[in-house]
Amino acid sequence: MHETDMTKALILTVKDWWETQPDRPQISQVYLTVGQFTCVEPVSLQFAFEVQTRNTFLAGAELVIQETPLIAFCHQCQQDYRPEIGIQYACPDCRSPMEDIRSGRELKIERIAYATEEASISQ
């Protein structure tokens, strides 16, 4: 199951960031953008994330996934179109190949939400 490896890669990337933080904050959410034209299945990613983060610095953190559709731009027709994954990738109007992908290849960690211990303000 390749989402296990994707998750491993994701955790490593988040860890790189976390280790640069002086106070090693508790991460509550990790926000991802996952394009439909990638090799990642969001449901499997959620599952793998839950399992692999147990007893780690990411324990209890929620993975929030925003999916983006596959959108390509046809230079011939000068317009966007939505290729049908698994069926048809060329432009439906002029049959030009899908060359310019405008959306759908994202595999991005958008942001991380975290809580930090703050000293109470003295009166």
Added chain:
Amino acid sequence: MHQTFDAALGINLLHANQAGADHNRAHFDQWGITCLNLMSSPGAGKTALLEKTLAALNQEIKIAVIEGDMTTELDADRLRQYNVPVIAINTGRSCHLDSKMVAGGMHRLAHDYDPTEFDLVLVENVGNLVCPAEFEVGEHAKVALLSVTEGEDKPLKYPVMFQEADCLLITKTDLAPYVDVDLEQIVANVRQMNPDCVIIPVSAKTGEGLATWFAWLRSYLEQTKAVDRPLSTVH
């Protein structure tokens, strides 16, 4: 008291892998090596193609192989007969090579040999049409293989692999008459998402198309050598 913060990262999920791939490529560049990543489903004929390639070009081009296999060294042993360094990487349960595994292989090559002696490193990825497409290992180009027995629809079903490929070898063409496959349809399906990829039908068994593949390899090596490689400092 607890306060919630937000850090905008905007970095690729595979950032750590990508950084490793860039590191590997910088090493290859420094040593004057061109690296190709061979990918296909299991049994498409990557090892057979490598055997023919090593047998034909070993005198002319200095080649090393980094061989990814889930649990065995069977493929590596097949290739060692051709007297080239074959570094086997057992990926365990992982279904693809990542840049860290290839870094291990690359450093072993540099430890056991003088890496500047090599022109070409061929990385044979784990048989899988899905994940290897997303995990760069430090290659200069991606070579995908699709055997005629897999059917015309595979490029449509596994589009990322075929969209990323710089060169596609349609393998086992000797079997085409027996499996009712339409080669033109395979090409048309690939062209829907990758108009620039070089497509070469080959048969390791009859030798059909191998001369064209070797010619592509030679010209690709010339092309990458001609490019001014960055003299980056790598560790």
